[in-house]
Amino acid sequence: xxxxxxxxxxxxxxxxxxxxxxxxxxxxxxxxxxxxxxxxxxxxxxxxxxxxxxxxxxxxxxxxxxxxxxxxxxxxxxxxxxxxxxxxxxxxxxxxxxxxxxxxxxxxxxxxxxxxxxxxxxxxxxxxxxxxxxxxxxxxxxxxxxxxxxxxxxxxxxxxxxxxxxxxxxxxxxxxxxxxxxxxxxx
Amino acid sequence: xxxxxxxxxxxxxxxxxxxxxxxxxxxxxxxxxxxxxxxxxxxxxxxxxxxxxxxxxxxxxxxxxxxxxxxxxxxxxxxxxxxxxxxxxxxxxxxxxxxxxxxxxxxxxxxxxxxxxxxxxxxxxxxxxxxxxxxxxxxxxxxxxxxxxxxxxxxxxx
Numbered sequence: 001x002x003x004x005x006x007x008x009x010x011x012x013x014x015x016x017x018x019x020x021x022x023x024x025x026x027x028x029x030x031x032x033x034x035x036x037x038x039x040x041x042x043x044x045x046x047x048x049x050x051x052x053x054x055x056x057x058x059x060x061x062x063x064x065x066x067x068x069x070x071x072x073x074x075x076x077x078x079x080x081x082x083x084x085x086x087x088x089x090x091x092x093x094x095x096x097x098x099x100x101x102x103x104x105x106x107x108x109x110x111x112x113x114x115x116x117x118x119x120x121x122x123x124x125x126x127x128x129x130x131x132x133x134x135x136x137x138x139x140x141x142x143x144x145x146x147x148x149x150x151x152x153x154x155x156x157x158x159x160x161x162x163x164x165x166x167x168x169x170x171x172x173x174x175x176x177x178x179x180x181x182x183x184x185x186x187x
Numbered sequence: 188x189x190x191x192x193x194x195x196x197x198x199x200x201x202x203x204x205x206x207x208x209x210x211x212x213x214x215x216x217x218x219x220x221x222x223x224x225x226x227x228x229x230x231x232x233x234x235x236x237x238x239x240x241x242x243x244x245x246x247x248x249x250x251x252x253x254x255x256x257x258x259x260x261x262x263x264x265x266x267x268x269x270x271x272x273x274x275x276x277x278x279x280x281x282x283x284x285x286x287x288x289x290x291x292x293x294x295x296x297x298x299x300x301x302x303x304x305x306x307x308x309x310x311x312x313x314x315x316x317x318x319x320x321x322x323x324x325x326x327x328x329x330x331x332x333x334x335x336x337x338x339x340x341x342x343x344x345x
Contacts, residue, residue: 105320137337140328141319144337 044180051094051120051185052174053083058093060113063100065127065160072163084170090116095173097166098150101129101136102143114150122177122184123150124169128159151183190216190268193236200235201228214267222257222274222283229259229289237265241286244296246304250331253278257306259286276306285311303329 038044061069072079073086087093090113102110114121125146128134136142146152153176154169176182188196190210197218198205205228208218220228232238243260259272274283285308286293297308298317305327308314316324326335 104323105318133337139337140326140333140335141323142337 048177048180048185052177054085055083055095055122055170055173056085056087056093057095057097057124057170058090058113058117059086059088060097060110061099062102062106063127063129065099065129068160068163068166069097069099069126072166077163077167079167079170082167082170082174084167090114091118093117094120095122095124095170096150097124097126098130098146098152099126101133101139102146103141104143105141107143107149111149120184122173122182123152124166124173125152125155126166126169127161128157131155131157134159153182153184188236188266188268190214193266193268193270194218196236197228197232200231204228215269215271217271217273219273219275222276225259225272225274226284226286226289228272229261229286232261232270233289236263238263238270240264241290241293241296242269244286244293244300246300246306246329248278248304248330250278255281255304255306257281257283257300281306282309283307284309285314287312303327305330 038047057073059070059073061067070086071077073084079085090096094117096114096117098110114123125131129136130146133139133142133144137144143149154172156165156169158165173182177185190213194208194210194216198208201220201224204221204224206219206221208216210216238261240262241259242262243258245258247256247258249256255276255278257274257276259270259274261270261272263269276283281304283306285297287297287308288310294312295317297306297311298314300306301308301311301314302316302319302324305325315321319328327333328335
């Protein structure tokens, strides 16, 4: 018992003496130095190639555009060939699709979904309502200019846009990721 | 019973509480009611005149007259008559007794009228906001002088 207590007292002192954070010539994996270093090399191209081909999106149907969102994930359009798979949990998803008007009451829940998604993550504004409020742009309960809240990469206009438009949006997002112009990753 | 006899029965039973009663057509009747006795009138309508269906309850804002009207649209399964009953309230302090003891489905109608117009229902079992977020309570967005509408020029207006 006494030995354990003594060791607990001693160990921090040893780490202080060695200098746990700054061993010369050694990069610790618990810092962001490794990923910061990789972002400047060609390895990032390979990472982005992998990311752009597995854009799993969050099934979060918020309005009538959500029906198109659901239809896109079904077998008819076969988005699996682009690596686009609908997921029902925000923990699995890479892309959040805002598919409808955002009311003041719903915005905290949407932010919570966004916070639960692991990085890197991207946002697509799908439909007129998500872009500007649509027919509800002057309502007392809608939140305008949603792109000030989320880092939106692609806007898809339409009321509602077709499923092909959503697939086009994913292709545009893939192009942005490949060109390192997306907002989801910190370059 | 037709519309004329229903209005006659109502005004005979409550001569002081019912005023401006009128028959608009064979199926449409209107009446105004004093806010103090709205529960008694509703109970009489439901028990004696078989007006068992409260279709709707909502509010109207009249800022120039400084009044808020609460409108009860009550229908019947026995006779094909709909009664539009209005209660006139002062705009600065709109208070009226809740009709939930008579018509149970008035519960959510009154909560919605409360959150949108600020009409305070006395003896309501659960008077709080229905669909609006809680921090919007007190803005009363459906009143005519509501200023909280967003800027008309949304940045991304398509």
